[in-house]
Structures are given as C-alpha cells and as structure tokens.
Amino acid sequence: MATKPVVQEFLLSLSPPSLDDQRADEARLRQALAEKLEGREPGITLSVLRKLPALLRDSNFKIKARVAYDGRDFVVFDVLPPQDKTPLLGLGVDLGSTGVVLYLYDFLEGKTIRKHSFKNPQIPFGEDILNRLHYADRPQRRKEIHEVTLKALREETRKILSDFPEEALAYVALCGNTTMSHFFLNLETRYLYREPYIPAASWIDTLNLKELALPGHEEGFLFVFPNRGSYFGGDLLAGILAAGLHRREEISILIDVGTNAEVVLGNKEFLLATAGAAGPALEGGILACGMQAAPGAIERVRIDPETLKIELKTIGEEKPRGLCGSGVIDLLAQMFLAGLIDQRGKFLPERWPERFRTINGELAFILVPAEESATGKPIYVTQGEVKSIIRSKGAMYTILTVLCQSIGLDFKDIHRFYIAGSFGNYIDPEMAVLIGMLPDVPLERFVPLGNAAGKGTIEFLKNREAFSELKQILANLTYLEMNVRPEFMQLLTGALFLPHTDLSLFPNVARKVKLLKEH
Template sequence: MKSMVQAVEVSASKPSLSDNTADLDRLKRSVRQATGQENITCPLPDMAGVAGSFRDAGFQGAAVVRDTGNGMEIISFFPGMPQKLPGMALDLGTTHLEACLVDLLSGQEMARVSREHAQGQFGADILTRIHYAERNAGLAQLQRATVSDINAMAADLAGRAGMVSGDLMALGMAGNTAMTHFLLGLSPYHMCREPYIPVANTVDIFRARDLGLEICSSAPIWVAPSVGSYFGGDLLAGIVACDLDLEDQPGMLVDVGTNAEVILGGKDWLLACAGAAGPALEGGVARMGMRAGPGAIDKVSIDPDSKFLDYSTIGGEPALGICGSGLIDLAAQMYLAGMLDTRGKFRPESMKERFVEDEHNPCFVVVQGEQSGHGQPVTVRQSDINALIRSKAAMYAVLSTLLQQVGLSFEDLGRINVAGAFGRHIDPEKAVVLGMLPDLPLNVYHPVGNTSLKGAVRAITDCDFRQRIMDAARRVTYIELNVNQEFMHRFSGARFIPHTDVSLFPSVPRPQEVCR
C-alpha cells in the first residue's frame, strides 16, 4: 500500500549519559533508519505530543508518518504497531454526503454512512448558495454546516468500527468546485461571473485542525483538484476510479447528479461537458419523485396486452414515491404498452382505471393508496412525463454533441460507465427505449456506483492514484454547450420517443407497433 499515512515500526536505544540525543531527534533518527529517507520532520503543533508518546512507550513502537515527496513527516506515535490505521474518504455532494472508513494498512472498507447536506437549508442548488455566500457571514455559515456534517459522519463511522473519531488518521474528499470552495472558506464570487474563475483549482494538503475537523488534529486532508468552475474534483476522481484515463479505445463516463455530467475520451485525451438533465432523472422533478432510497419505486413492468402493472421498490418497502430509474422504467413501459404516444403524451383510452384527473392535471396511478406506504396513491402527472422527456432529450443531445466535437460515433465507444445511484438502478434497455441512451449492445453499459467516493478511497490508499488524478486534470478539455447551436438542434430532435429519427434506434418498436 502507498497510503497517505503509514505506520513505521521503530525501536531506539534509551537515552544515557553516553547518548544524550533529544527525544524527538532520537525518533527521527530511528525513522530515518527504518525508511531510508533522510529528510524527517515533525510539525510544531505535533512535536510535544509525538515526543511524549515516544518516551512513554519506552522509545519503541510505531511512528505514523506521511510521505511529503521530499521526505517523511511524523504526525503521531503509537506504543506498538497498530492492527488498523483508519482513514476517511468523502464524496462532498451538493445534496448528499457519503463517506466510508478505510483501513489504510489493508485498503479494506470498515464502515459507510451518508446524510443530507446541511447546506441545503441555505439553498437547494449551487447558484443559490453562491449568492448566499456573498451575504454577511454567509460563506462562514456554509463552511460551518459542512464541517459539522463531516464531524458527525466521522463520529458515526468511528463508532461503527468501535473507535473514536480522533483515531482517524487521514481524510480524502472529492466534490464539485463550489462545494470545495464553501468547505475551505474560499469565495465563489467570480465562479458565476464571466470569465468564471475559481479561487483555486488545486489545494495543497492541509491538517484537520486547520478546519476544525474532529479527527486526529494532525491528520492530512487531501482534496481532489478541479479543472474549473464547472468541472470539479468529483468528476476527476470518477474518471480515474473507472480507469477511463487508461483506456485505449474511447469511452464515456456519465454521472447524473444535480446535473448530468459527461466525460469522453481515453488515455490520450479527455473531453467533458455538463447539462441540466439531472433533476428529473434523479426523480427530483416529479411531484412524487424521490431519490433512490427505501420505498422508492425503481422498477416497473407493464404487460402490453392485459395492461397489468408490476413494480418493485428499493429495500422491498411499501411504495412512497418514484425515483429516476423508476420513472424511466415507467415511461418506457407505458410507451411499449401504447399508453404514451411518441411525444410522451398520455393515451387515456389505453390506461383504463389508472387514468385520473388531479386538480385538472392528467395523472397515471402507479400504486393505489391502500398499497402505498403513506396511504395516498403514487401518481405520475403528464407534466412529470414532460419533464422526463426534456431531460432525456438533453441527455442524448449532450452525448451525441460531445461525440460530434471529435468526429466519433456511438459505435466507436468501447464502454459507457454510468455513475451514481442513477447508474446503480437504471435499466439501460429502458433508457434506450426512451431514446435517452444510444441504441448500443447492452454490454457496453456498466454501472459504476459512486465514482467520486471510490476515487477518494483510492486517493488516500494509493499515492500513484493521486498522481493519475493530477495527470487527468491536465488532459481535460471542457466545452460549454449552452452556446452550442448544434446541441440545441440535437435537443429538439430528441424530444420524441425514442427520437424524431427512428433509424437511430433500430431495436425500439415503431409507433405503429405499440399503438394497439
């Protein structure tokens, strides 16, 4: 392992009249002998504690050190070699935080937790929070909210592993550029104003005590670098976590969160962009939409002849709402059963008793009230389907426009990685039916989970991985689609099921085949 911190076993002779070397110098000499590194340092705030622990242990045990690139830095001392050396990895998301506890000696995951981001009280989206940060003490409030969240998660993780948060010896995190600025107390003012420049893209390693993080005070903190205001460390961590940066054949990483972010490329080049497809595909637009969690409908099937509907929920809980993957499944199944036309409009005559009017809004009843988890029917409005159609059109337009920029076609791709909870639960076949994803063999699509967190884990356990992230940052080219006329043209063409050009989706039944 090449983790951020390591334990080095040392055994030094005790002080004597013939060897009056100072305690800390004695320890440095032992670490120098054990590691072969000449430059051994110890930060001033840690000197007294480290030297005292070394003496209390009888001048033998294990020094916890960090490789600075120019030598070793001693940050703590144990009386014996630890069986585990815990570190924390964090996905610093806009709406949710997810973290895991990792043994830096073995790389094994020890615990995992997630929670809603407390910053949500200051604004549901990034732009609102940026404006909030510009008020008096606004930035400080955003910072305190995130620090408090991280401290709570550290305590939770440590408790699950039978430890205390002060035992955590390192923290690695990946988040978008704005979230990183909020955490570090850096002004995001210029990020949303032309020419959109952040305060910093690369953050030097600092200490837990610098931010008031309640893990080991001398624990090193690593933050994934960004490329710019709209391309953050979460995406760079994701690129390297799914090895897109090593691929000979071009591939894609599609990460659907607050936005839909797409990276195209391989070992020689990387091209990236973002689009506003995320909220509907996360289930965040539909009135009864919800994130992928217990009670969320994630799978739907409809018999095209009998119109019988079956569904499943995450965790097998009674239905509370529908998440993005469930909404995609539902719309695709409704189209194949003749309940939606090519515009995504309801065909009431084929929906029977499942078609209802709610305050003059046409609705489709997915789950009757007596079968749901809250006693109310789970319904999807026509407006929800409309939002989904816009989102899926944006997604397809993003993918096709990005390929067009480099003269490639979908058939040139060896692999499409679909990240996040969206990627975990989505059925690519149903996404193809809707025209959200290209009509390719299903083995091209790979759900890769939370690549931001996976990247943070690998970053604190492998220094080579951290270097790969830095290398990838230098290779990324970001393109802005909001001013791209080709994107707008492709978006208009994709606002039908599956598309205005049905020849792009040969595996999807034609409209006349589903209108029964």
C-alpha cells in the first residue's frame, strides 16, 4: 500500500458561494479537504486565512492547498494559485556527533534529490560527547553550543536549497543521539550524564521552523526524533524505522557501528536494544593511520596467501591516505589468512620480514610504503592496534551473542543482519565473519543499510504513519545494560581470538583456514 507523506498538495475546485451557500471561505476549504483526509477536517493557519478570500476569487475558486501532518492534526499551511509551480520540499537531517548529513526530499516527485554533508561544528567544544557535556554544564556555555549548531545548520540548509526558494522547504525531520538533540534545542543537558541519567524530554511535539529561525516556509514544520533515555537516541530510532524491524514477523538485528556499537534485536512484537564500546577501532578511529570513510581511504585489502601480493581498493580510487573501518577489518582478515598474524593476533614477522618495521618503539606491519601513499608517509598497523581491533571485534560478537542468548535465540534464528552507518556502506561481511566479528551465517543474511539514521528521516517524511510507528517502537523497546551482564565478560574471553577459541561456532571459517594450510 502506498504511503502518504507528512506534506501533501491538493488541487481543489471549490463551489463558489451564493445566497443559498453562505459558508465562510475557511469552511468551504476545510470541508473540501476533509474528503481527501479520511474525513478529518484540517486546521488552518492565520496566514492562510488572510490570503484565502482574495486568492479564491482571483483564481475562480480553483486553488492548490498544501497540508502538513504534525502528529496530531492536519494543518493547511499554504494556499496557492492552481498554476503555481513552487516546489514542495522536506529536509532530513542526521545530526551526528562528528558529521552532519542533509537529505533534500521532493514531496511532489516522491524522491530524495540532493545530499550534503559537513563537519559537526561542536567539535571544538570536545572531540567526544562527554567533553561537550562537561563544557555545557553552565547554561551560557550550553547556549553557545546550541547557537553554533544552529548557525551551521542554517548556513548548510541554504547551501543544499541553493536555487530553490526558501519557502519551498515545508518540513524538517532531524535525528541525533540524545545529547545532540538536546544541544540542538538548547535543552538542559546536565542530567544526561549524571545518575540516574535523565533527559529533559523524550518526545518533543512538532515545532515550527521559525521557533529556531531555520530557513524554510514561514509556517514550516520541524520534527525532532524522540529518544529512549540518555544512551538510546533518535538516531537509532530512525535506524529502526529505516530497517523496518518493527514491521516484520521475522526476527532481525540492526547493527550500527559508530563511537559505540549499538544493536537492536527484534520484530513487530518486541525490540531489545543494547550498546557497547566496540566502535572506534572498527571504524579506524584509534589507529595512527585510521580515517573516516572518505576519498583515499582504503576500503578493501587482499593479500595473496602464497605470493603475499597486496591489492588495495580506495574510496574514489584515489591514492591511499589511510584505513577506514572496512579496510581495517579486511586487513586483519587477510593478514590472518596469509599467516602474518596468528590466532591471537600476534605478528609473525618471519613470514615477510621486509614488511615489518619498528615505528615509535612498536612493531608495525607496513601495508602501503611511504612512496606509494598520498601523504608520503607509510600506512601501517601496529601490534597494539591489532590487539585493540581484536578486542573491539570480540566485544561486537559478544554483544550479539548475549543479546540473542538473553531471549533464548541462536544466530540461525535471525532472519537478517542489517549493518548501518558509513561502516555498513563498505564492510565486506565475509571478512567480518573471518575475524569473528559477525556470526558465521549465510552471507545473504547481511544487508548493508548505509546511513540508516539519515534514511530514517526520509522514511519519516515519506510516511505520516511514522509518528505512530515511532510510538510503537518506543512502547516495544527494552534496553539491556551490557555492563551488568556477568556472561558478557565470560563470553568475551573466547572472542578475543581469530575468529574464536571455539571454532565450532565458525565452521566455514575453520574449513577455509584448514584448506589454506593444507594447500
């Protein structure tokens, strides 16, 4: 069934008034629209009431009415002559703690027409969220972060609108983690990181764009995705919306790897969520040669187990600048298959002595020599970094294991594994299984989602039922605190090997490694 967006345009031909029909212009419009809105009469803004009488008579009672849904009511926010061609646009905003992504959506065409990204301007206040929260302990400082965020969003929104008139932008849907949404709205943040970790608001009613002086229609709408507490933000709710876990009979898992690894397991009946510190190393975040998924980032690594010939693929096919998350996973898997590291992740330099070198007092494997890199410096991974990657991948696998076991499920019971984030755009599931980060299940069960949070904002704009779906998600959601699960540390120990100490959990990997050794 086709979805109905949060904003619609209707071409109406109203019956003119007469002595026999003395309804007010407003009533005439309201009743005509009720026929198209499931019998519900919409509200009408004051600006529409002011322009309606003249417009009706100038256009022979034929008009275009633009109607938005704010989660409770339909609202007529503009009326136009029938020949008017002003575009009707929405904006999806993924307000990440590091980067911000904007998606421009055309309601009339029913598609995303532009994408634009920029760095989060809050970074000077702290590289990580906790530092920013500490800085924002005073109201004036919190306001400072708020104003910097809004200023950047206004400027970048105007950039993505470019040649479109500002009044074409009718609706903005914004998601971010709980801290980001609080900074955006200048809500109290002091209690987000102090026990018992309480947000100022979980559900925020739809706002008007002019309340935050954002570009757009004078009556434009702003929806900020809700949260489920300090550590479960609107970005993850948007991801659930994009993946559609809450609509399916089958049980699936959503994995979003960022600063933390956030995981949601469930279906239309229940949703179980958790988070853990498995993100930075897997995204290349703590590697000396790590970088975000950007042009020049190594996203694919292949090492021939016999000849040790290295083949690389970079984003944008540019000269290599560093390793992004998928490249990190590939490198670890390929080094393992080529016998350059053992099951514990220990370097085996005797296998290829000329590629191992001591850098800053630590043994390192040189993936790209200095003369072949874009920076003129070698791209490498150290022994300590490999250990960190193994800890992160082990934590990821253990989080998935504990989550499934907590409700008596096995990985074979999971219909789909949705991999989100820029990480999910490039990851090779086969390599992630090889190192024991993801379970050894048929590869077709892994579905890359890309920026699930951003896609969730577009899903919201496309489907006004998203309001009720988000409430359903919140009602069905249970948060599992991983830190207090005693089995987590017990199970983690076995996952700190490649792929695991229990190879029966990874039969396909075990067969592949055995074949290579025999060969």
